[in-house]
Amino acid sequence: xxxxxxxxxxxxxxxxxxxxxxxxxxxxxxxxxxxxxxxxxxxxxxxxxxxxxxxxxxxxxxxxxxxxxxxxxxxxxxxxxxxxxxxxxxxxxxxxxxxxxxxxxxxxxxxxxxxxxxxxxxxxxxxxxxxxxxxxxxxxxxxxxxxxxxxxxxxxxxxxxxxxxxxxxxxxxxxxxxxxxxxxxxxxxxxxxxxxxxxxxxxxxxxxxxxxxxxxxxxxxxxxxxxxxxxxxxxxxxxxxxxxxxxxxxxxxxxxxxxxxxxxxxxxxxxxxxxxxxxxxxxxxxxxxxxxxxxxxxxxxxxxxxxxxxxxxxxxxxxxxxxxxxxxxxxxxxxxxxxxxxxxxxxxxxxxxxxxxxxxxxxxxxxxxxxxxxxxxxxxxxxxxxxxxxxxxxxxxxxxxxxxxxxxxxxxxxxxxxxxxxxxxxxxxxxxxxxxxxxxxxxxxxxxxxxxxxxxxxxxxxxxxxxxxxxxxxxxxxxxxxxxxxxxxxxxxxxxxxxxxxxxxxxxxxxxxxxxxxxxxxxxxxxxxxxxxxxxxxxxxxxxxxxxxxxxxxxxxxxxxxxxxxxxxxxxxxxxxxxxxxxxxxxxxxxxxxxxxxxxxxxxxxxxxxxxxxxxxxxxxxxxxxxxxxxxxxxxxxxxxxxxxxxxxxxxxxxxxx
Numbered sequence: 001x002x003x004x005x006x007x008x009x010x011x012x013x014x015x016x017x018x019x020x021x022x023x024x025x026x027x028x029x030x031x032x033x034x035x036x037x038x039x040x041x042x043x044x045x046x047x048x049x050x051x052x053x054x055x056x057x058x059x060x061x062x063x064x065x066x067x068x069x070x071x072x073x074x075x076x077x078x079x080x081x082x083x084x085x086x087x088x089x090x091x092x093x094x095x096x097x098x099x100x101x102x103x104x105x106x107x108x109x110x111x112x113x114x115x116x117x118x119x120x121x122x123x124x125x126x127x128x129x130x131x132x133x134x135x136x137x138x139x140x141x142x143x144x145x146x147x148x149x150x151x152x153x154x155x156x157x158x159x160x161x162x163x164x165x166x167x168x169x170x171x172x173x174x175x176x177x178x179x180x181x182x183x184x185x186x187x188x189x190x191x192x193x194x195x196x197x198x199x200x201x202x203x204x205x206x207x208x209x210x211x212x213x214x215x216x217x218x219x220x221x222x223x224x225x226x227x228x229x230x231x232x233x234x235x236x237x238x239x240x241x242x243x244x245x246x247x248x249x250x251x252x253x254x255x256x257x258x259x260x261x262x263x264x265x266x267x268x269x270x271x272x273x274x275x276x277x278x279x280x281x282x283x284x285x286x287x288x289x290x291x292x293x294x295x296x297x298x299x300x301x302x303x304x305x306x307x308x309x310x311x312x313x314x315x316x317x318x319x320x321x322x323x324x325x326x327x328x329x330x331x332x333x334x335x336x337x338x339x340x341x342x343x344x345x346x347x348x349x350x351x352x353x354x355x356x357x358x359x360x361x362x363x364x365x366x367x368x369x370x371x372x373x374x375x376x377x378x379x380x381x382x383x384x385x386x387x388x389x390x391x392x393x394x395x396x397x398x399x400x401x402x403x404x405x406x407x408x409x410x411x412x413x414x415x416x417x418x419x420x421x422x423x424x425x426x427x428x429x430x431x432x433x434x435x436x437x438x439x440x441x442x443x444x445x446x447x448x449x450x451x452x453x454x455x456x457x458x459x460x461x462x463x464x465x466x467x468x469x470x471x472x473x474x475x476x477x478x479x480x481x482x483x484x485x486x487x488x489x490x491x492x493x494x495x496x497x498x499x500x501x502x503x504x505x506x507x508x509x510x511x512x513x514x515x516x517x518x519x520x521x522x523x524x525x526x527x528x529x530x531x532x533x534x535x536x537x538x539x540x541x542x543x544x545x546x547x548x549x550x551x552x553x554x555x556x557x558x559x560x561x562x563x564x565x566x567x568x569x570x571x572x573x574x575x576x577x578x579x580x581x582x583x584x585x586x587x588x589x590x591x592x593x594x595x596x597x598x599x600x601x602x603x604x605x606x607x608x609x610x611x612x613x614x615x616x617x618x619x620x621x622x623x624x625x626x627x628x629x630x631x632x633x634x635x636x637x638x639x640x641x642x643x644x645x646x647x648x649x650x651x652x653x654x655x656x657x658x
Contacts, residue, residue, distance in 0.1 A: 023111070023113075026111060027110055027111050030109065030110045030111060030128065031109070031110050033128075033131075034109035034110065034128055034130050034131075037128075037130040037131060037134040037135055038130050038134065038162075040134055040135075041134055041162065041165035041166060042060060042165050042166070042167065043060060043165065044161065044164050044165055045057050045058045045060065045164050045169050046060070048062070048064070050063070050064040053069070053071070055068045055069060055070070056068060056164075056169070056454075056455070058164070058168060058169030058170075058454070059084065059167065059168050059169060060169075065080060065084075066079075066080035067080040067081035067084075067454070068454070070454075070455045074446055074449045074450055075446075077449050077454070078442050078445045078446050078449060079442075081168065081170075081445060082438060082441060082442060082445065084168060085168065085441070087424055087427055087428075087434065087437070088137055088420065088424055089137050089167070089168065089170070090423075090434075090437050090438065090441045091137070091420035091421070091423035091424050091427075091437065092136055092137030092138045092139060092420045093138075093139060093140070093170070093413075093440075093441045093444045093445065094412060094413050094414060094420065094423060094437070094440055094441065094444065095136075095138050095140065095413060095414050095417055095418055095419075095420060096140045096141065096142055096175055096370060096413055096414070096415050096416070097127070097132050097136075097138050097140070097141050097142070097416070097417070097418040098122075098126055098141070098142055098144055098373075098416055098418075099122075099126070099129055099132060099141040099142070099143055099144065099159075100118070100119065100121075100122025100123060100126060100143070100144045100145065101143060101144075101145065101147065101151075101155045104154075105147075105151045105152075105154030105155040105158060106129075106155070106158050107128065107129020107130060107133075107155075107158065107159065107162070108122055108123045108126075108128055108129060109128045109129060109130055110123065110128075111123050111124050112124075118144060118145055122144050122145075125381045126144075127418050129159070129162070130162070132418055133159070133162050133163060133166065133172075134162070134166065136418055136420050136421075137166065137420065138418060138420065139163055139170050139171065139172050139173065140172070140173045140175065140231075140413065140444070141159070141172060141173075141174060141175070142174075142175045142176065142177070142233065142415075142416075143155060143174060143176070145190075146179065146190040146191065146192035146193065147192070147193075148192075148193050148194040148465070149192075149194045149195065149223065149226060149227040149464040149465055149467070149468035149469070150194070150227070150461050150462070150464050150465040152227040152228060152229070152464070153226065153227040153228055153459045153460070153461040153464035154461050155228070156172070156174055156227065156228025156229075156457070156458075156459055157228070157458050157459065157461065159172045159174070160172055160228075160457040160458055163457075170445075170448070170454075171448060171453040171454055171457040172453075172457065173230050173231055173447070173448055173451070173453060174228050174229045174230060174231070175229070175230075175231035175232070175233050175283070176224065176229045176231070176232065176233060177189055177190060177233050177234065178190065178200075178232075178233075178234050178250075179191075179192035179195050179220075179223075179224075180192075180195050180196060180197060180198040180216070180220055180223075180477070181197070181198065181199075181200050181601045189250065194465065194468050194469045195220075195223050195468050195469055196219060196223065196468070196469050196470075196473035196474045196476070196477040197474070197477050197478075197481070197603065198216055198219075198220075198477040198480050198481065198601070199480055199481050199484040199599075199600045199601040199602055200249055200250065200600050200601040201235060201236065201249075201250055201251055201252050201262070202248070202249055202251065202252070202253060202580065202600040202601075202622050202623075203480065203481065203484035203599070203600030203601050203602065203619075204216060204252065204262060204266075204480065204484065205251075205252040205253045205258055205259070205262055205622035206483075206484045206485075206486055206600060206619035206620055206621065206622050206653075207480060207483040207484050207618075207619060208258070208620055209480075209483060210261045210262060210264075210265045211265065212479075212480050212483065213261075213262045213263075213265040213266045213269065214265035214266070214268055214269040215269065215476055215480075216266065216269060216476075216477075216480065217265070217266045217267065217268065217269020217270040217271075218269040218270075219269075219473045219476055219477070220232070220269070220270065220280070221269060221270045221271075221278070221279065221280045222278075222467055222473075223467060223468040223469070223473065224270075224280045225278055225279075225280060225459075226459060226460075226463060226464040226467040226468055227459060227464040227468060228457070228459045228464075229280065230279075230280055230281060230451050230453065231280065231281045231282075231283055231330065231447075232270055232280050232281070232282050232283065233283050233285070233332065234250070234282065234283070234284075234285070235252075235263055235266050235267065235282065235284055235285075235325075236250040236251050236252075236284075236285055236286065236290075237251075237259070237263055237284050237285065237286075237287075237289070237320045237321050237324050237325050238250075238251050238285070238286055238289050238290045238291040238317070238320070239251065239253075239254055239255075239256060239259055239289055239291045239316065239317050239320050239640065240253055240254045240291050240582075240583075240622075240623055241254050241291050241292060241313075241316075241317075241636075241637060241638055241639055241640045241642075242291055242292055242293060242295075242296045242308075242635070242637040242638075243296065243555060243582055243583040243623065243626065243632055243635065243643075244295055244296025244297075244552055244553060244554075244555060244582070244632065245290075245291055245293055245296040245297075245298075245552060245582070246296065246298045246537075246549060246551045246552035246582075247290065247291075247298070248291070248581065248582040248583070248623070249580075249581040249582065249600070251291060252622060253622025253623045253650075254291075254622070254623045254624075254640040254641060254650065255622070255623075255640060255641075255650060256316060256319055256320060256323075256640070258622065259320055259324060260319070260320055260323040260324035261324075262324075263284070263320070263324030263325055264323075264324055264327070266282075267282045267284070267324075267325060267327055267328050268327065270282050271327065271328075271329060274450075275329055275447065275450035275451060276450065276451075276452070277451065277452030277455070278452075279450070279451060281329035281330055281447050281451060282325075282328045282329060282330065283328070283329070283330035283331065283332050283368075283370060284321065284324075284325035284328040284330070284331055284332070285331070285332035285333075285334075285372070286332055286333060286334035286335065286336075286348075286372060287321055287331050287332065287333050287334060287348065287354070287359060287369075288314070288317060288318045288321065288334065288338060288348065288354055288358060288359070289307075289317025289318060289320060289321070289334070290307065290334040290335070290336055291317065292307045292308055292309060292317060292336075292637040292638040293306065293307055293308070293336055293637065294306045294307070294308040294637060295553075295637075296552045296553065296637075297552060298546075298549050298552050299334070299335035299336045299390065299392075300335065300386045300390055300545060300549050301386055301387055301390075301542075301543065301545075301546070302387055302392070304335075304336070304552075305335075305336060305337055305347070305390075305392035305393070306336060306337050306339050306392075307334065307336040307337060307338050307339060307637075308339060308636075308637040308638065309338070309339065309340055309341060309637075309638045310636045310637060310638065311636035311637070311638045311639040311642075312638075313636075313638040313639055314338070314341050314638065316638065316640070317638065318358065318363075321359075321363070322363055326363070326365075328367070329367050329368065329447055330367050330368040330369070330370060330447070331359065331365060331367065331368070331369050331370070332369075332370050332371070332372055332415065333348040333349045333354075333355065333369065333370070333371050333372060333411065334347070334348045334372065335347060335348070335349075335372050335375070335390045335392065336348065336392065337392050337393050338351070338354065341353075341354075342354060344393075345393055346392070346393030346394055346405075347375065347390070347391065347392040347393050347394070349371040349372065349375045349406050349409065349411060350375075350391075350393065350394050350402065350405045350406055350409055351409055352408060352409040352410060354409075355369055355409045355410035355411055356409060356410035359410070360410055366443075367443060367447075368412045368413060368440075368443045368444055368447060369410060369411045369412050369413070370411065370412065370413040370414070370415050371406060371411050371413070371414050371415050371417075372390065372415055372416075373390075373415045373416030373417075374386075374389050374390060374415070374416040374417065375389055375390050375391050375402065375406070375414070375415075375417075376389055376391065376399050376402050376403055376406070376414060376417050376419065376422075377389055377399050377417060377419060378391075378399070384543070384544055385543060385544050385545045386543045386544075386545040386546075386549075387542070387543050389402075399419065399422060400422045400425060400426065403419075403422045403423065403426065404426055404431055404432060407423075407426070407432055407436060407437075407440075408432075411440075412439075412440035412443050412444060413440070413444060423437065478603070478606060481601075481602045481603060481606045482606050482609065482610070482615045483618055483619060484599065484600055484601075484602060484619045485597060485598070485599050485602060485606070485607070485610050485615075485617045485618075485619050486580075486597065486598040486599075486617065486619035486620065486621055486652075486653045487595070487596075487597050487610075487617040487619075487653060487654040487655065488586070488590065488596040488597065488598055488625075488648060488652070488653075488654070489590055489593065489594075489595055489596040489654070490594075490595045490654055490656075491594045491595065492594075493528070493573055493575065493594035493595045494575070494594075494595045494611060494613070494656070495610075495611065495612055495613025495656060496516070496517065496528065496611050496612050496613070497612075498516060498517070498612065499517060499518060500516075500517040500518070500527050500528060500612075501517065501518045501520045501525060501526050501527040501528075502517050502518065502519060502520065502526060502527070502528055502529075502530050503519075503520050503521075503522065503523050503525070503526035503528075503529050503530070503572070504519065504529075504530040504531070504532075505529075505530075505531050505532070505568070506531055506532030506533060506577075507530065507532050507604050507607075508532075508604055509603070509604040509605070510604075512603070512604035512605045512607070512608045513530075513604075513608055515605070515608060516608055516609075516611075516612040516614070517608075517612065523568075523571050523572055526572055527572070527573070528572060528573045528574065528575060528594075529568060529569060529571065529572045529573070529574040529575070530574075530575045530577070530611070531565065531568060531569060531574065531575070531576050531577070532576075532577045532578075532579070532607075533565065533576060533577070533578050533579070534578070534579050534581070535551075535555070535578065535579065535580055535581040535582050535584045536554060536555060536556060536557050536558070536561060536584060537551040537552060537553055537554060537555075537582075538552075538553035538554045540553075551581065551582075552582075554629065555582060555583060555584050555585045555626065555629065555632060556584075556585040556588075556628075556629045557584075557585070557588065557589065562588055562589065565589060566588075566589065566592055569589075569592050569593055570592060573594045574592070574593050574594055574595075575593065575594060575595040575596070575597070575611065576589065576590075576593045576595075576596050576597075577596075577597045577598075577599060577607060578596070578597070578598050578599070579598075579599055579600070579601070580598045580599070580600060583623050583624065583625050583626060584625065585625070585626055585627070585628060585629060585632070585647070586625060586647060587627050587628060587647055590647070597610065597611075597617065598619075598621070613656060616655050616656045617653070617654070617655055617656070618653070618655055619653050620651045620652065620653040621648055621649075621650055621651060621652045621653060622650070623641075623650055624641045624643055624646040624648065624649050624650045624652075625646055625647045625648040625652075626643040626646055626647065627643070627644075627645050627646055627647040631643045631644045631645065631646070
């Protein structure tokens with residue numbers, strides 16, 4: 001037996017050494033390749049003078065080119081730069097790639113073994129930074145993770161220095177999903193430390209304050225610019241008419257009039273009246289409206305591919321873009337197939353009727369159109385994440401055929417992809433003419449010039465920390481949180497008197513109670529119970545991305561959840577607070593509570609201010625709350641407020657009598 005154990009131990013040790021050796025070879029190969037790529041980059045651009053004008057000699061030719069002269073009109077600068085670009089450089093402009101960063105704010109260039117799954121993923125399954133910039137000649141990226149502003153600023157500066165050393169010095173454009181919420185949901189929104197915390201879009205809609213939407217955009221703009229982020233991958237202009245959809249929380253609700261008013265002001269806060277050197281370009285999404293997916297299924301996955309228009313209400317959803325996002329610099333397409341609306345049943349990214357016909361020709365949009373992430377390439381890693389690329393309706397096409405179809409449909413950029421070689425191949429084989437590529441590249445370059453990136457893409461790392469999350473911005477964000485809370489029920493229990501003894505569950509920061517009341521550790525000691533709950537959903541775990549993108553399906557509390565909640569709130573006078581990510585069914589619960597509040601990304605401090613009457617709740621529901629699951633199942637995916645006998649209608653909300 002001892003001999004067997006000894007042999008087994010030696011075998012395992014040998015296998016371990018073999019694995020470590022192979023990984024060491026893999027690491028050394030990556031290290032060597034990164035060094036070679038970095039060595040292929042040229043010098044930094046010198047600061048030169050011409051006629052008393054200082055300029056960056058981006059192409060290192062020792063003279064002032066029209067594209068380097070900030071005094072020239074943008075169109076002239078674009079045309080001059082385009083005339084100097086190779087096909088490979090043009091192709092690189094047509095991608096918004098994903099990129100990870102090290103803890104020191106540098107690009108990842110070698111594999112990383114870490115307890116952080118994001119670091120492992122980005123270092124082993126996503127192309128390295130030097131590969132994307134030096135080899136693939138890409139210059140638009142969405143950084144993964146949620147670093148502090150100073151670290152993001154350092155990362156921006158590192159990328160810009162690498163980009164400056166490329167042949168023409170085309171600067172990098174950094175894009176980002178929302179970073180100002182209090183919750184972290186990868187792929188949708190991030191609670192990034194150091195940025196001022198605000199409620200989500202549903203919370204802004206609940207305030208009914210369009211000026212506040214502008215103020216959010218203006219604050220977020222300053223924080224983004226300070227750390228180098230120049231494209232906002234938001235707002236979502238989708239209308240939440242299908243309550244089961246997992247992305248309801250990113251919308252301004254189901255009402256067209258409210259959503260368009262909020263969208264216009266939100267975008268104006270980010271961009272100003274037109275793009276300039278202190279703007280952040282908004283990429284509004286997901287055209288022509290992604291809030292109608294059949295039964296609310298998530299379109300990242302095959303089972304959510306179809307957008308339903310059983311109520312013949314396609315125009316209602318398009319109008320959110322036509323009326324709310326007409327000034328947005330960029331548009332992102334939906335993943336879904338707009339069933340019954342076009343001549344071909346394919347997803348929007350591949351759909352010429354939607355992009356060229358509706359968006360370009362009918363609505364007159366002339367800005368950048370970008371696909372949603374990963375609609376082209378199929379890899380084993382994407383299969384693990386979400387079952388493969390989201391190429392609905394064209395799954396049978398090869399990646400290069402899909403790319404050709406997207407370009408012919410009218411899109412300019414590919415989100416989450418990094419395969420410019422396919423575009424080069426399409427042109428070289430005569431399947432796409434270079435003039436068509438030029439058209440898209442002009443749109444991308446135009447925004448880079450308008451944003452001032454060619455003139456100075458660098459930021460002050462220390463100043464980024466001073467600007468982002470400063471006291472004035474945090475105060476404004478807190479005001480928005482206060483105005484967003486919706487009181488659904490109050491049977492005389494609220495406001496609580498000072499010193500109330502509270503037994504709390506589900507509160508993220510229990511210390512917030514101590515400012516006004518007294519925390520107790522048992523129900524028996526308490527005067528009231530405060531229970532914070534989340535919107536219910538049916539968990540799915542077929543793919544990794546479902547753990548955070550798959551919160552769709554049921555809106556009711558199952559028997560186990562309901563029993564646990566009711567057994568608690570029946571013990572003492574109770575207050576239930578729900579984080580409404582979607583229109584939850586509260587019918588079996590609300591009658592057993594003394595008070596019921598809804599929030600959309602609100603700190604516990606603000607919630608306690610509301611409970612103790614320091615703040616009067618004034619928020620109004622941005623969607624109706626259905627009374628039963630049967631009512632939800634009978635709703636039409638594309639119709640607003642069509643739930644039979646809703647528990648609370650759109651716009652409902654109580655306040656304290658003053």
